[in-house]
Amino acid sequence: MRLAGFWALIIGALLLFGLVRLPLEKSLDASQREVHLRTATLDIGLREQIGQLSYAAALSGFRSLVAAVLWIQAHTAWEETAWGRMAGLFQSVTSLQPRSVLYWDLSSWHMAWNAAIAARENPKEPSEFLRLRAEREYHRLGREFLEQGIINNPDSYLLQERLGILLRDKFADHCGAADAFAKAAAMEGAPPYIKRMGAYELSQCQGREREAYDLLRKIYAMGKNEHAPRVIALINELEEKLDIPSGERLAPVPSGRDYPPFHDGEHGHPHSH
Template identity: 40%
Template sequence: MTQGKKYLVLGAAILGMGALRLPFEKKLTDELYAAHLLPPKLEVRTGEKIGQTFSAVSLGGLRTLVATFLNLRAFGFFSEQKWADVEETFDTIVDLAPRTRYYWDTGSWHQAYNAASYYLYESEIPALRRKLLWRESVLKGKAFLERGIRNNPDDPALWERLGVLLSDSNKIAAFGSPAEAYEQAYDAFMSAVATGNSRDYTKRAALYSLARVPGREGEALKLAREIHQEQERIPPTVLALLFVLSYHEQPTQPVMSLVNSIFPDKRTAYDILGNLWLRSREHYPVYGIAQAVSQIEAYFNIPEEESLLKVPISPPTNMDDYFIRK
């Protein structure tokens, strides 16, 4: 066999071995990406943003380091209230470090809270424009969190952050229908519970959202009863919702019997139910509260003109900074 033929045979053998290895190596690479043992490939637009360091960064070793420095740059833009630069920088950061929860959480927070508040109260911007920019920023923060969840579907903290945003009474107007927003918030909180390592608060927050969705009172009552049974310390809002949802289920039952079965005493019931009654802007249901308050006031001989039911609606008071031990 001539020397040329030997080289041809050798070349063909090498090509054949490469062709045989290619499916195996591709499958192995795909599995490593799926297991997050290899960082995802950088997009071209990300390479354009980080410039000459793209080749080194694309190998993976410098990606988290570059993301750290960009996070410092984003803080500088935040301090200068350059919201478009903050947004663009965090888009690059999460391309570099898509598995880091902090960047998704912080990027969303800057849009949905910091930028939104800035636009809402910036007097140099026309009033209508302020409202539109506020809504746009809140929705950008929501979309950013949702991207983070798609990249980290098993992270309970990101699901929880989405639930908090969707159920925030100060942001609810940005989402259209409050009921739909509360329903989505409930789904987000329950996803956080399902992924594990969630706090007691997460399940309670799911209850707070679901209770505000008309037509789902039965499911909310079931959840309220679970929380009341499982958790040793119960916040006042849980007790109030347990009352109103139980009353909704059986509106013909004696009100005071229900009060006595849920609350440790009538004074506590009066304070908790009265507080929920006044928190009208939070969209909580109030089934049976007027009847209960009236009967408790009669029990304590509170004059009609001093009735809690005649007090003008005031800003909500957060009573959940203390718990009632069962």
């Protein structure tokens, strides 16, 4: 009887400690999530993708380790040009490590650039229609990776910049690209060239020429470093188009000079180099 009482006391103490720590754990949990810690959700769909053992390992606190192993598998799939398997592995990796900007970025690049080109030039598919459809499908997949990545990493300028590049180069969506670059440029740590890239795209977005002109003038007014010949040339072009009074116009680019080469990071996808 005494022993039963003692054990009741021990269990009671454990429960009491549980009650005391409950609000503390809840508050710690909320604070951790507020700064984007422990935000990954491991659902049943992921268990089917990665298998029971990997899922158990991920649940037991080894998410990053499982993600690294799956990424190596994806790399092997890349070497074998098994694009479908790669896409599935990328889904798993990004679900396990949603805060890794690198995984989202590379997954998108592999799909929208490598897999899309491979699909377009697939020698086993005689139908051009089907090849182009497959290419578009991979573009869409690449875009989805970036959009999901942005949802999980709203503080990453890099993913917004990559979305801008993707919309510009693969979807010819200049307005969307301009918006993505503008969002990226407004973020902490974003290099100054992103703002210019946004302005270049905006200048090609129909109906937003005035906005593009104002932005380019604003960039120009930022100082000599921003007096790139391409900025000046676009300002001149838009002045013509918008019929800006001659007194308010900017001096044109010296004749014989073409648009300068892009600065590092301003042209295609950086991983394509």
